Amino acid sequence: MKAIVTTLLAALLVSPALAHGPTPIKVNESITIAADPKAVWAVAGKFDGLAAWHPDIASVKATGGDAVGAERELTFRKGGVLKESLDEYDPAAFKYSYRMADPNLDVLPISSYSVTFTIKPAAGGGSDVQWYGRLYRGDTGNEPPENLSDDAARTAMSEFLSSGLQGLKRKVEGK
Secondary structure (H helix, E strand, O other), rough: OOHHHHHHHHHHHHHHHHOOOOOEEEEEEEEEOOOHHHHHHHHHOOOOOHOOOOOOEEEEEEOOOOOOOOOOEEEOOOEEEEEEEEEEEEEEOOEEOOOOEEEEEEEEEEEEEEEEEEEEEOOOOEEEEEEEEEEEEEOOOOOOOHHHOOHHHHHHHHHHHHHHHHHHHHHHHOO
């Protein structure tokens, strides 16, 4: 009888570990730009201004300006639209945070994300720009297909953020 109870308890303890959904994925991209933080913020600091410097974005339709709760709709050059909403906006700290409002798995294999964009003075001059976030893969089930997996989500977001930072650097530095 003890063996049966022990086996049942072990099965109950192991089952939740095997039946978990996705875990949050963290992505962090950064770049140093040869310009003062104020100059970088002048280009990148508007919630509705992403199309002016991100090479993957064709256009942005936005409402609410830079106020918390503002919304934007990003149209990608490759096709597709993502909707986002602004959670925090602090121009004195050169920082804003936003989240996905409505997933579009054809654009990014991600079911949800929250992202923060910051600019800080670099140690040797210029600006350190950091774009980081937390996200969940496109398929939140226990066995996602490869195109909606953790790796697919991490890669897609890293590429999007990195491409944007490279575009920002080109725009600000004029290269």
